[in-house]
Amino acid sequence: MEIITVERKVLKKNDEVAAENRAMFERAGLFVVNLLSSPGAGKTTLLEATIRAGEGRMRIGVVEGDVQTDFDAQRIVATGAPAVQIVTNGACHLEAKLVQDALAGLSLEGLDLLVIENVGNLVCPASFDLGEAKKVVIASTTEGTDKPAKYPKMFRVADACVINKMDLLPHLDFDVERFKSYAREINPELEFIETSARTGDGVAGWIDWLSKQRGA
Amino acid sequence: MHELSIAQGILDIVRETLRERPDAVVERVFVDVGALVAVVPDSLDFCYGAITAGTPMEKSELVIREVPISVRCRDCGGESAVESFVFRCPHCDGSSLETLSGNELSVTGIEVQ
Numbered sequence: 001m002e003i004i005t006v007e008r009k010v011l012k013k014n015d016e017v018a019a020e021n022r023a024m025f026e027r028a029g030l031f032v033v034n035l036l037s038s039p040g041a042g043k044t045t046l047l048e049a050t051i052r053a054g055e056g057r058m059r060i061g062v063v064e065g066d067v068q069t070d071f072d073a074q075r076i077v078a079t080g081a082p083a084v085q086i087v088t089n090g091a092c093h094l095e096a097k098l099v100q101d102a103l104a105g106l107s108l109e110g111l112d113l114l115v116i117e118n119v120g121n122l123v124c125p126a127s128f129d130l131g132e133a134k135k136v137v138i139a140s141t142t143e144g145t146d147k148p149a150k151y152p153k154m155f156r157v158a159d160a161c162v163i164n165k166m167d168l169l170p171h172l173d174f175d176v177e178r179f180k181s182y183a184r185e186i187n188p189e190l191e192f193i194e195t196s197a198r199t200g201d202g203v204a205g206w207i208d209w210l211s212k213q214r215g216a
Numbered sequence: 217m218h219e220l221s222i223a224q225g226i227l228d229i230v231r232e233t234l235r236e237r238p239d240a241v242v243e244r245v246f247v248d249v250g251a252l253v254a255v256v257p258d259s260l261d262f263c264y265g266a267i268t269a270g271t272p273m274e275k276s277e278l279v280i281r282e283v284p285i286s287v288r289c290r291d292c293g294g295e296s297a298v299e300s301f302v303f304r305c306p307h308c309d310g311s312s313l314e315t316l317s318g319n320e321l322s323v324t325g326i327e328v329q
Contacts, residue, residue: 001243002328006233009322010225010247124218127254152301153254185302188311 014128017096021103021131025114031214032114034132036154039120041140042164044072046197046206047115051079053203058211061111063102065094065119072117082106093124096131113210122147126154134213140165141174148183155183159213160191162206167196219255222321223263227273229323237328242276244327250283250320257282285318 009015025032035043044064051060062083064072073085084105086098099116108114116132118125126135137158139147142165148155155161161183163176176194183190193209195202226247234240245264249255257280264278285298291310303313 003246004233004326004328006229006246006323006325008229008233010222010229011321013225123254149301153252156252156301156303184311185304188303188313 011128014096017100018129018131021096021100022133024103025131025133028108028111030108030111030114031210032116032132032134033210033213034125034130034135035115035117035138036122036125036135036158037118037120037138037140038122038143041120041138041143042197043117043120043138044075046138046162046164046195046203047117048075048079049195049197049200049203050207050210051076051081053200054207054210055080058112058207058214059110060113060115061106061108063099063106063114063116065098065117067092067119082111088119092119092121093128094118094130095128099130112214122151122154126151126157134159136160136162138162138164139179141168141172141176145173145175145179146182148179148186152186155186155190158187158190160193160209163192163194164197166194166201167199219259220263220267222255223260223267223278226264226278226323227267230273230326233323233326234328241329242273242326243329244277244279245323246279246281246325246327248281248283248320248322248324250318251285252315252318253321255321281324283317283320286316287313288316289313 037043047062054060060081062076062081064083064085066072067088070085073083076083084102086102116130135158137154139161180192193206195206226245230245249257261278268274286295287298288295289305289310290312292308294305294307296306304311
């Protein structure tokens with residue numbers, strides 16, 4: 001009987017490709033955000049609002065990730081920003097290799113910011129490094145006050161949390177301060193940005209946060 | 217979460233490690249699973265059994281060590297365990313914490329006959 005010492009990470013392959021992505025982004029001087037949320041929280045709508053409001057200030061490119069359709073990439077392209085669509089055909093999260101392959105179809109030249117819009121899912125995407133600089137989770141007011149406690153890993157790994165659909169507050173029992181305190185228990189340093197992607201409220205503050213992270 | 221592909225990943229590591237030893241009979245595979253990793257040990261064990269059935273690895277056993285979350289406070293230097301995902305330093309109530317353990321998902325050893 002013999003015990004062979006191994007010490008090999010199971011997700012090593014994803015981590016290695018993520019590191020390659022990260023190195024490529026750094027060489028290109030590109031700031032990259034992994035945008036995460038449950039389905040329907042407002043990732044694409046916020047991106048559309050960001051691209052419109054950021055015009056002249058920040059050139060944005062997008063990698064879209066969905067199980068099916070290229071609806072989201074089409075929406076982004078309609079705003080005038082470049083986008084490519086990853087269709088996972090069933091995978092519930094993006095992995096570094098999918099992003100690396102998709103980037104072959106997107107010119108990074110002239111871009112200040114690349115956003116990778118992940119598959120709508122508050123669980124699995126939290127575990128897969130794509131090579132991004134920052135992870136941002138969007139939680140919308142319609143999803144409920146207690147979501148940070150119910151999805152601790154996602155809120156732990158996020159660098160910032162956008163609270164979206166603030167315009168719907170009058171119709172909901174959503175408690176913004178309680179939501180933040182649930183989130184701060186898990187991630188005391190989490191930054192919050194409140195927005196309504198639909199009305200545009202708070203989008204300027206979100207762009208300020210992005211600019212600050214870029215070091216611009 | 218994806219225990220099946222993780223079980224496959226574990227098998228891939230075992231096969232790569234034992235490439236030079238095709239006659240080795242694997243008794244146990246030791247795996248660390250951190251509490252932050254969102255992998256359910258029972259599911260992982262089940263999936264491992266499902267994919268090794270009918271293969272030379274069929275009799276091998278997965279030994280899972282669940283690693284709890286521990287942190288070091290950047291303010292006071294104190295180390296502590298994290299319960300129920302509450303990340304606060306119990307010594308100084310500080311909130312700037314470095315995660316020391318809980319993120320592991322790795323094959324640490326293989327026992328062969």
